Amino acid sequence: MSSLVPRGPRGPDGEAQHPHLLQGARDQAEVQERWAVRAAQWRARELAESVFGDGVEARLRGLRTRGPARGLLTLGVPFADLATHRSREARFMAAASDDPILSRVPLIYVFGPGR
Numbered sequence: 001m002s003s004l005v006p007r008g009p010r011g012p013d014g015e016a017q018h019p020h021l022l023q024g025a026r027d028q029a030e031v032q033e034r035w036a037v038r039a040a041q042w043r044a045r046e047l048a049e050s051v052f053g054d055g056v057e058a059r060l061r062g063l064r065t066r067g068p069a070r071g072l073l074t075l076g077v078p079f080a081d082l083a084t085h086r087s088r089e090a091r092f093m094a095a096a097s098d099d100p101i102l103s104r105v106p107l108i109y110v111f112g113p114g115r
Contacts (some may be wrong), residue, residue: 002059006106030065033065033066034063034065035068036105037060037064037071038060038063039101040059040070040102040104041058041072041073043101044058044102044109045058047095047096048092051088051091051092051095052077052078052080052088053091055077055078055114055115056077057074058073058074058075058076059073059074059076060072060073060074061073063064068106069107069108070106070107071107071108072107072108073107073108073110074107074112074115076112076114077114078113078114079111079113092109093109106115
């Protein structure tokens, strides 16, 4: 065979190794934390729609279960002009700090123009 086509992994005895998943089991607390971050994502989208109007897109990037921030939430929002956008962004952040779900799950919000 050509050297461009790699051979499959071989064990110490020369036999082919079978692929297997190296993912550890998650405990119940970690599963609950992941769902809490997802709930915050949908709550932030709902809140953004009430502040910015229809057409909000929410994308969660880098979900974490521990640490100072649980994820980076990108919100694509309708954009008219900069002054209106900053005013609405300030209203969103004030409402998010008062929200029972969003105040419990620390997210980093990144606002950008929607499609």
